[in-house]
Amino acid sequence: DVKVTQSSRYLVKRTGEKVFLECVQDMDHENMFWYRQDPGLGLRLIYFSYDVKMKEKGDIPEGYSVSREKKERFSLILESASTNQTSMYLCASSPTHTQYFGPGTRLTVL
């Protein structure tokens, strides 16, 4: 079975803090993705990566950055967290065209 794990299920941070969300997949997938999910707005793509050290902006990259130093790990970074980044964050990986999702991290920024 494909396993995508995210470092935390719930996270509470303060405005201005630097926040790291980690995602690890165990299936040697090339492609990895970060989404956020908000009520009334649905899932929106933040960043994605097709390979190590490679990244592409999604639809809403502002306020975020990513890092992919190893194939299995894709990190989402909030350089200076703001209250409007309170959301559910979902990571996914894919060998090709079928995305496998992690359980999500619910981030609250106070």
Next chain:
Amino acid sequence: KQEVTQIPAALSVPEGENLVLNCSFTDSAIYNLQWFRQDPGKGLTSLLLIQSSQREQTSGRLNASLDKSSGRSTLYIAASQPGDSATYLCAVDKGGSEKLVFGKGTKLTVNP
């Protein structure tokens, strides 16, 4: 810009009923369309993927159809069960880049 719409936003049915969930998209030039299931507070599980050249896909009690020319897809669930209760999302991949555009989902409740 591709937009994906799912109607209705919520649906409640008695156990055993056959039901159809709808998904429409504005740009018919798609690479594939996927249906996902999401349980409360959890991640998404892929149910069915239909390539642009296909008309339908089946998995167990689920059947998904695709009509690219009209910009529509349907997910048919046969003999619904309480365990089918979840939010169902459809997503479109426009150019094969895997940059999925999601609908907002249909929340299904199957009552025993």
